[in-house]
Amino acid sequence: MSAAETPPQAVVLELRGIVKRFGATRALDGASLRVRRGSVHGLVGENGAGKSTLIKVLAGIHRPDAGSLLVDGRAHAHFDPRQVERLGIRFIHQERLLPAGFTVDEALFFGQERRLGPWLDRRAQRREAERLLEHWFGLRLPAGALVGELSSAEQQVLQIVRALIVKPRVLVFDEPSVALVRSEVERLLCIVRRLRDEGLAIVYISHYLQEIEALCDRVTVLRNGRDVAEVDPRATSPERIARLMVNREVGELYPKSAPAPGAPLLEVRGLGRGRAYRDIDLRVRRGEVVGLTGLVGSGAKELLKSLFGLAPPDTGEVRLDGRPLALRTPRQAVAEGIALLPEERRRQGVALDLSVQENVTLAALPRFSRFGLLSRRAERRETLGLIERLRIKSAGPQATVRQLSGGNQQKVALAKWFARRSSLYLLDEPSVGIDIGAKAEIYRLIGELAREGAGVLILSSDLPELLGLCERIHVMHRGRIAARFEAGEADSDKLLAVATGAVAQQETSVHESIPG
Numbered sequence: 001m002s003a004a005e006t007p008p009q010a011v012v013l014e015l016r017g018i019v020k021r022f023g024a025t026r027a028l029d030g031a032s033l034r035v036r037r038g039s040v041h042g043l044v045g046e047n048g049a050g051k052s053t054l055i056k057v058l059a060g061i062h063r064p065d066a067g068s069l070l071v072d073g074r075a076h077a078h079f080d081p082r083q084v085e086r087l088g089i090r091f092i093h094q095e096r097l098l099p100a101g102f103t104v105d106e107a108l109f110f111g112q113e114r115r116l117g118p119w120l121d122r123r124a125q126r127r128e129a130e131r132l133l134e135h136w137f138g139l140r141l142p143a144g145a146l147v148g149e150l151s152s153a154e155q156q157v158l159q160i161v162r163a164l165i166v167k168p169r170v171l172v173f174d175e176p177s178v179a180l181v182r183s184e185v186e187r188l189l190c191i192v193r194r195l196r197d198e199g200l201a202i203v204y205i206s207h208y209l210q211e212i213e214a215l216c217d218r219v220t221v222l223r224n225g226r227d228v229a230e231v232d233p234r235a236t237s238p239e240r241i242a243r244l245m246v247n248r249e250v251g252e253l254y255p256k257s258a259p260a261p262g263a264p265l266l267e268v269r270g271l272g273r274g275r276a277y278r279d280i281d282l283r284v285r286r287g288e289v290v291g292l293t294g295l296v297g298s299g300a301k302e303l304l305k306s307l308f309g310l311a312p313p314d315t316g317e318v319r320l321d322g323r324p325l326a327l328r329t330p331r332q333a334v335a336e337g338i339a340l341l342p343e344e345r346r347r348q349g350v351a352l353d354l355s356v357q358e359n360v361t362l363a364a365l366p367r368f369s370r371f372g373l374l375s376r377r378a379e380r381r382e383t384l385g386l387i388e389r390l391r392i393k394s395a396g397p398q399a400t401v402r403q404l405s406g407g408n409q410q411k412v413a414l415a416k417w418f419a420r421r422s423s424l425y426l427l428d429e430p431s432v433g434i435d436i437g438a439k440a441e442i443y444r445l446i447g448e449l450a451r452e453g454a455g456v457l458i459l460s461s462d463l464p465e466l467l468g469l470c471e472r473i474h475v476m477h478r479g480r481i482a483a484r485f486e487a488g489e490a491d492s493d494k495l496l497a498v499a500t501g502a503v504a505q506q507e508t509s510v511h512e513s514i515p516g
């Protein structure tokens, strides 16, 4: 039965007029949210809009300065974490991973162990673990398997089952699809629907508006700490939701025209590294944006690292501007004009205790120190321009990066890389966790870099992003390039079919079998 046919369900959870200040910042400025039983309620907003803060208030991590929280109509001024658990509210976080050394049953029952008198009942726990995984997900994982051996999707399944053990009434998913590739996302969406049909109230936070549209019965839009709208995402276009989020037209997400490609910049021939990848042929010309994708373990990540002097290859050849290149360290790569935007940028990409301005300018300083004051001022202007363009939300350029929301920390890392002029950009998942308004700006910046003569190689699991940006997309499967698509030849389904191995991985036959 569709949501439209079901009678309105009772409101389980309500947050009313929540205010939360951090010093001068009003992270929440009277935000409200009402979630019904048996429904999926989306929560969207620009980076820094206050989503995480609202969830932390709900989790009892932050105490609100004003407002109230109602569960089944009973008001509370604030929660503490234990009370939240008692009330049956549980959270699935993208980043809070389970310890890799735990077995499946240990991970599920940690802190909520099955006991036989004073003893741990390991057998009952294992049986129960198998039953729950089978019941909810039709998944058979050996109970003795280690968390670290599981795929990211399986680890997430464990997190969900762990939350379900206590029979929650409200389940909050905080950007759950970020670590997943598309086939896994489909599965996650099915699971969430099933939980909804079992009567749970679900809060779903995501920057992917397609997911919100496919999944949610209602969606609340947060802007500057306030709920500015609550709409039915099936009756409201993603463009309109985006406009409500950022309060302006987002415009075209992808740059319209590709620049004419110039001379070959990066040429890779027969590259291989142990069991990670082999026989890689790849070319990026100046002015070109080239895509790379593959499931976890496909070798695509290792390839990108090798091109930056991390994890050097053991066979094959790399040329840059026609010269052979044997990179052994990232320092060499930087000296050659290669820049890598790492996926783990919150840990590797920014200095959390430096200011926004320091982060953005420091990386670009060497380039200008030869020229003295004037250039440095120009550099500063450029970086401040980037802060403005990417709409990095902070108390000011002097604010420490640690105080920024997750998405804004990502933007600082990106600004830093854009400020540094390089000839070859290697971008690993450039738009993960970034709101839709800033995504459009990032795509425009990538287009500009190419037009100025740089080459860009993007590794991404966001297939629409690759299709929108790239002239050519390489799909990796089990360490090889299994297919190469020209712009306009591919769609998400074709890319996914090759990435998952559903289509034979003979490069030419896949290539030739595509009509048009």
Ligand SMILES: Nc1ncnc2c1ncn2[C@@H]1O[C@H](COP(=O)(O)OP(=O)(O)OP(=O)(O)O)[C@@H](O)[C@H]1O
Binding pocket: 022, 025, 026, 027, 045, 046, 047, 048, 049, 050, 051, 052, 053, 054, 393, 394, 403, 404, 405, 406, 407, 408, 433
């Ligand atoms: N501990 C803190 N100290 C100071 N400021 C904070 C703190 N936590 C959050 N803020 C500020 O509160 C505002 C809201 O941040 P929040 O993390 O809730 O945003 P968000 O909507 O979750 O963003 P994102 O999409 O980037 O995750 C931001 O301006 C942020 O800088």
